[in-house]
Amino acid sequence: MGYHHGDLRAALIRASFELLAESGLSRFSVAAVARRLKVSSAAPYRHFPDRAHLLSAVSATAAHDLREAMVAAVARNPDDGLAAAAGAYVRYVVGTGAGIHVIFAAELYEVADDCRRDQTRALMTTMLELSGSDVRLLEATLAVAHGYSSLVLEGFFTKDSVDDVVRRAADAARALQ
Amino acid sequence: MGYHHGDLRAALIRASFELLAESGLSRFSVAAVARRLKVSSAAPYRHFPDRAHLLSAVSATAAHDLREAMVAAVARNPDDGLAAAAGAYVRYVVGTGAGIHVIFAAELYEVADDCRRDQTRALMTTMLELSGSDVRLLEATLAVAHGYSSLVLEGFFTKDSVDDVVRRAADAARALQ
């Protein structure tokens, strides 16, 4: 194949995101990621011991980026933080396909990965702070945001722009308070 | 194998539900359903031309049963219909694993199946009526119900009883109105 990367590890994570955005978690595979990068199907195993650990690295990155997106959205809307965060969640997940079903995927439960643990904890902590430490409000807001994201990814809102859906999700989140 | 069924077709649909409830759509396969019923992996293909058509029959059954569950819940709570329906959605989906991600699965889009089409249309019509033909309210309520269901199936509420989660989902749905 004769293709060399400066940093295949990082490229694998990037390509994983592309695959998730295009086809979702159900179609994610190490082989498909390798194909996308035009490396052999064995190459990824030099950087990740197995499929679950690659997915774990994706989860950690998604948790980090999602948290950043939410924090930025709150900073832009200080009076409407939680709703803005819900909107940011929808925008991020619709764009990347990497929502809580990836970040907290059941197949990752027994994968020990300190980086992922740190990023997911930081994400949860931030979300809890945004909810004023109201766990019930947090879960309801997360349900709305995840629900809207899923409806988009499932193909329910084919003619609606992402901006519209983000707005409606934020409206729904606001109504919960 | 030497095992004979009176009605393998119906048994396949039932076993598919068991599989969905235990392992979710991602682990669903014709082979696994056949194993569960102790018939050969070829037997299902006498009753369904392919995997998608079996899943389509499951989708039709789920749409029918879910609609019935929602209608019954509304009848028990005439003053609080939409929230009760949202609670019934969560209860049904948590129990069966067959929510909108199964009923409206993308892999079924090009499967022609009049039965499924009728059942999914009836389900959507009923839900729209419950929302007073307010499409925005319907989508928000569905997002909440689907969101809570997903959080349960994803393992977020491990120590909470289903009844509790159903109540909280109904509370959240009520807040949207």
Added chain:
DNA sequence: GTCTATACTACGATAGAC
């Protein structure tokens, strides 16, 4: 660090016997 090649598993689907 990447390749080629391969073993193993699982699934979808079909052919032909009974």
Added chain:
DNA sequence: GTCTATCGTAGTATAGAC
């Protein structure tokens, strides 16, 4: 209507060459 047997495909993962 179900079986056994089989083919094709795809994915996970490993061994060994370079």
